[in-house]
Amino acid sequence: MTADxxxxxxxxxxxxxxxxxxxxxxxxRPTRAAASATRxxxxxxxxxxxxxxxxxxxxxxxxxxxxxxxxxxLREKPNAGYLRALSAEGLLSVxxxxxxxxxxxxxxxxxxxxREAGIPVAIITDPPTAEGVLHKIRTIGQQVGLxxxxxxxxxxxxxxxxxxxxRRARIARPARALVVLSLANGxxxxxxxxxxxxxxxxxxxxxxxxxxxxxxxxxxxxxxxxAAPDAVIVMANGGHALAADTVFAAGTALAQTPAAARSCLxxxxxxxxxxxxxxxxxxxxxxxxxxYPDLPRD
Amino acid sequence: xxxxxxxxxxxFAGLGLLVxxxxxxxxxxxxxxxxxxxxxxxxxxxxxxxxxxxxxDALVVLNLRLPRTLLGLMVGAxxxxxxxxxxxxxxxxxxxxxxxxxxxxxxLAAAAVIVLGDRVLAAxxxxxxxxxxxxxxxxxxxxxxxxxxxxRVATRSGRISVATMLLAGxxxxxxxxxxxxxxxxxxxxxxxxDLTFWSLGSLSGATWxxxxxxxxxxxxxxxTVPFLGRGLNALVLGEAEAxxxxxxVERLKRIVIVLVALAVGAGVAAAGVIGFVGxxxxxxxxxxxxxxxxRLLPACALLGGALLVLADIIARLVVAPAELPIGIVTxxxxxxxxxxxxxxxxxxxxx
Amino acid sequence: MPECxxxxxxxxxxxxxxxxEDIDLTIEPGRIHAIVGPNGAxxxxxxxxxxxxxxxxxxxxxxxxxxxxxxxxxxxxxMRAVMPQAQRLAFPxxxxxxxxxxxxxxxxxxxxxxxxxxxDDSLRRADADHLxxxxxxxxxxxxxxxxxxxxxxxxxxxxRTLAMQQVLFLDEPTASLDLRHQTxxxxxxxxxxxxxxxxxxxxxxxxxxxxxxxxLVVMQAGRIVARGTPATVMRDELVAAVFGVPWxxxxxxxxxxxxxLPRKTASARS
Numbered sequence: 001m002t003a004d005x006x007x008x009x010x011x012x013x014x015x016x017x018x019x020x021x022x023x024x025x026x027x028x029r030p031t032r033a034a035a036s037a038t039r040x041x042x043x044x045x046x047x048x049x050x051x052x053x054x055x056x057x058x059x060x061x062x063x064x065x066x067x068x069x070x071x072x073x074l075r076e077k078p079n080a081g082y083l084r085a086l087s088a089e090g091l092l093s094v095x096x097x098x099x100x101x102x103x104x105x106x107x108x109x110x111x112x113x114x115r116e117a118g119i120p121v122a123i124i125t126d127p128p129t130a131e132g133v134l135h136k137i138r139t140i141g142q143q144v145g146l147x148x149x150x151x152x153x154x155x156x157x158x159x160x161x162x163x164x165x166x167r168r169a170r171i172a173r174p175a176r177a178l179v180v181l182s183l184a185n186g187x188x189x190x191x192x193x194x195x196x197x198x199x200x201x202x203x204x205x206x207x208x209x210x211x212x213x214x215x216x217x218x219x220x221x222x223x224x225x226x227a228a229p230d231a232v233i234v235m236a237n238g239g240h241a242l243a244a245d246t247v248f249a250a251g252t253a254l255a256q257t258p259a260a261a262r263s264c265l266x267x268x269x270x271x272x273x274x275x276x277x278x279x280x281x282x283x284x285x286x287x288x289x290x291x292y293p294d295l296p297r298d
Numbered sequence: 299x300x301x302x303x304x305x306x307x308x309x310f311a312g313l314g315l316l317v318x319x320x321x322x323x324x325x326x327x328x329x330x331x332x333x334x335x336x337x338x339x340x341x342x343x344x345x346x347x348x349x350x351x352x353x354x355d356a357l358v359v360l361n362l363r364l365p366r367t368l369l370g371l372m373v374g375a376x377x378x379x380x381x382x383x384x385x386x387x388x389x390x391x392x393x394x395x396x397x398x399x400x401x402x403x404x405x406l407a408a409a410a411v412i413v414l415g416d417r418v419l420a421a422x423x424x425x426x427x428x429x430x431x432x433x434x435x436x437x438x439x440x441x442x443x444x445x446x447x448x449x450r451v452a453t454r455s456g457r458i459s460v461a462t463m464l465l466a467g468x469x470x471x472x473x474x475x476x477x478x479x480x481x482x483x484x485x486x487x488x489x490x491x492d493l494t495f496w497s498l499g500s501l502s503g504a505t506w507x508x509x510x511x512x513x514x515x516x517x518x519x520x521x522t523v524p525f526l527g528r529g530l531n532a533l534v535l536g537e538a539e540a541x542x543x544x545x546x547v548e549r550l551k552r553i554v555i556v557l558v559a560l561a562v563g564a565g566v567a568a569a570g571v572i573g574f575v576g577x578x579x580x581x582x583x584x585x586x587x588x589x590x591x592x593r594l595l596p597a598c599a600l601l602g603g604a605l606l607v608l609a610d611i612i613a614r615l616v617v618a619p620a621e622l623p624i625g626i627v628t629x630x631x632x633x634x635x636x637x638x639x640x641x642x643x644x645x646x647x648x649x
Numbered sequence: 650m651p652e653c654x655x656x657x658x659x660x661x662x663x664x665x666x667x668x669x670e671d672i673d674l675t676i677e678p679g680r681i682h683a684i685v686g687p688n689g690a691x692x693x694x695x696x697x698x699x700x701x702x703x704x705x706x707x708x709x710x711x712x713x714x715x716x717x718x719x720x721x722x723x724x725x726x727x728m729r730a731v732m733p734q735a736q737r738l739a740f741p742x743x744x745x746x747x748x749x750x751x752x753x754x755x756x757x758x759x760x761x762x763x764x765x766x767x768x769d770d771s772l773r774r775a776d777a778d779h780l781x782x783x784x785x786x787x788x789x790x791x792x793x794x795x796x797x798x799x800x801x802x803x804x805x806x807x808x809r810t811l812a813m814q815q816v817l818f819l820d821e822p823t824a825s826l827d828l829r830h831q832t833x834x835x836x837x838x839x840x841x842x843x844x845x846x847x848x849x850x851x852x853x854x855x856x857x858x859x860x861x862x863x864x865l866v867v868m869q870a871g872r873i874v875a876r877g878t879p880a881t882v883m884r885d886e887l888v889a890a891v892f893g894v895p896w897x898x899x900x901x902x903x904x905x906x907x908x909x910l911p912r913k914t915a916s917a918r919s
Contacts, residue, residue, distance in 0.1 A: 083622075086502070087621040089330055092329070092330060093330040109503030116357065116361060117354060117358075117361075389739050429681065457859075531742075531750045535736070535747075535782055536736060538697070538702050544722045544725065588743065589741055590742070
């Protein structure tokens with residue numbers, strides 16, 4: 001386990017996550033039929049990503065709109081719509097034999113109707129921690145009968161997390177970072193406590209500058225200045241990233257932060273950053289390198 | 299008089315045909331294509347035991363499409379009749395069911411459950427997440443509570459002032475809108491998406507349970523329709539005139555408000571906020587068969603039900619296997635139709 | 650003397666101000682009662698009290714000896730009809746549909762043919778039969794008034810099968826009518842009175858009131874200041890005192906009905 005005692009908030013959540021995962025693992029033991037499922041409805045960005053990594057891509061029958069990685073998923077597979085606004089008949093129309101859904105998929109009545117149709121539905125819990133990612137991979141592996149592949153992927157990811165943890169230990173003074181989900185009309189939507197943004201910052205050895213917020217919230221100009229982030233992280237969805245001169249445009253609050261002075265702007269793919277899948281250690285490492293350029297290479 | 303009756307008869311016959319046709323379409327169309335003969339077989343209680351896809355098709359028709367269609371019929375009929383009743387009660391052709399505050403209150407309560415539900419559970423250290431019946435139940439109760447509040451504000455010495463109710467309704471809508479905005483602010487990304495989808499309405503996830511729980515709130519307004527037309531006709535002349543004509547005006551107003559609050563509250567609870575049905579359907583029908591409520595109200599029930607089911611068919615076909623929120627479809631179709639009506643009838647609206 | 654409607658010590662106050670007070674009035678069957686008086690004298694308030702629309706703050710109204718508060722609306726509708734002042738309508742009811750609303754409630758026991766006949770007859774008597782299929786909101790003010798009159802006639806006709814005594818209230822029925830329709834409407838009222846219906850009409854035109862009324866009720870500042878036959882009530886002093894105009898009352902030979910001629914006021918001569 002890579003729980004880091006220097007980050008009590010994260011480790012407490014990870015224990016909770018592990019507990020929840022344990023309970024769920026017992027509750028949704030895969031049936032033989034599900035383990036050999038060939039038409040999987042994969043709902044949730046991380047779920048699709050993990051299935052793909054396990055080599056189960058061809059067994060996926062339908063995905064949801066949040067399944068943006070790998071890009072083939074949405075290009076090749078039918079689209080079931082948004083994760084939380086699914087249609088029972090739409091899902092059934094592709095003839096799935098297993099539904100793997102991220103936590104929060106719904107509406108709940110639709111999932112009930114799918115179960116009613118005799119199709120197993122497994123909910124994959126989503127704690128934004130290293131343990132959460134590993135548990136997710138194992139659960140999905142079990143569900144689709146690819147335990148060995150899942151175990152090997154887990155070992156890789158676990159090793160990456162361990163390496164990440166060692167690198168993190170070398171950080172003398174954690175930098176403050178602000179995760180900007182959107183920057184519309186000068187209004188900044190930032191990731192605060194109890195958000196996936198908070199989780200990835202913790203993994204990358206960064207201190208969440210927006211700790212005063214809870215979840216993703218609009219943040220005021222003054223709060224941005226008070227937060228004094230050393231780095232600003234923006235989303236690079238679909239290849240469109242905000243340029244530094246836009247984010248740090250003269251006169252804006254962001255322009256008056258240490259991040260602007262250092263010109264420290266990191267653009268990252270939204271799902272990679274906040275999705276908590278197998279790419280998470282890689283993303284966290286990239287994030288760490290971008291913010292701490294002086295950190296010794298391995 | 300007789301040509302008038304002839305016209306009404308043909309309009310009702312047309313509406314009957316429309317409802318039947320749309321019912322068949324709704325049962326026959328969907329992301330899964332099922333041959334019409336098989337649908338009839340399934341509805342007739344057949345058991346194609348030999349065919350492996352039979353069970354799935356039977357489930358789709360009987361447990362997905364049928365409850366969804368029935369719920370759509372009920373909600374649409376309830377909304378359209380409520381709209382006609384509100385327009386009659388307020389003697390204003392632009393009134394809609396939202397005026398009794400149901401939608402605003404239901405929306406606020408739903409937002410509260412979506413945003414605060416899990417936090418409240420956590421605070422009370424109850425494990426698990428909010429049971430999902432909590433959302434429709436809260437929406438329903440929130441709608442009724444708001445209407446009751448409005449009703450109290452508008453009642454002076456036993457009389458309901460319709461004008462006060464209208465103004466208070468606007469103030470209350472602003473207040474609940476602001477409180478909902480506060481909840482939106484407090485929500486996280488996921489809750490925000492939920493709020494958005496909920497406020498656009500959908501018949502997705504219609505189950506027999508939903509049909510059964512909505513029916514007791516929506517059927518009363520539909521079943522009372524034959525008894526309300528006469529009173530509404532008189533009320534349109536004015537409250538004093540209705541009293542002169544022998545109508546127990548206060549009782550009628552109270553009954554109408556309660557029925558509308560129940561029906562719209564249940565509709566919002568079951569399918570979210572669906573606009574324009576309550577506004578446009580009575581208008582279209584007034585052009586076709588005139589404003590006489592004994593004809594207008596049952597015609598509204600038929601056309602309202604048919605149109606909502608039709609909108610639902612569109613909502614689930616255009617982006618299949620995903621589906622659009624139904625409120626988007628009703629507004630995209632309803633708003634231009636309404637504007638066109640206003641253009642064509644501008645002179646009359648000013649009269 | 651028989652009476653079908655009686656008010657005793659009637660008063661109505663809003664926010665401490667009395668709109669009418671000390672009203673004792675008897676409405677007799679078969680007679681036309683014209684209520685006259687200047688603006689704000691309380692004529693309409695009195696009419697609304699008598700028709701049961703308002704509840705008096707003091708005193709009471711009785712129909713055939715029964716207190717009005719004890720009579721349910723549907724039974725009251727059988728005993729009296731009201732033709733209101735001109736009003737708008739937001740919905741395009743046809744004139745025939747609007748007239749028919751008058752008998753929808755109380756005419757339920759009648760056959761469809763009987764109801765159709767009542768609607769046709771009422772529209773014809775109100776000289777609105779040619780308007781039957783036109784939308785009410787598109788009619789002129791005078792035409793609308795005639796359709797409302799037809800509606801009141803429908804209600805009376807339907808109620809006649811159920812009630813012994815009926816009262817027809819008319820609130821300024823002639824206000825927007827031309828001369829021909831003014832007399833036509835009041836002629837119909839007189840015909841109804843001849844068959845036993847009591848008529849209570851607010852009239853602004855003193856000459857019409859004098860020509861048609863059996864009893865003239867003169868109101869001023871919320872009280873009845875004179876009542877009686879037009880010949881006994883209409884006097885120069887009363888017209889001057891109540892209406893504030895120095896007009897002279899004359900008298901035509903036939904029937905001894907008084908009349909009044911307007912005269913340009915002296916101070917306005919320059």
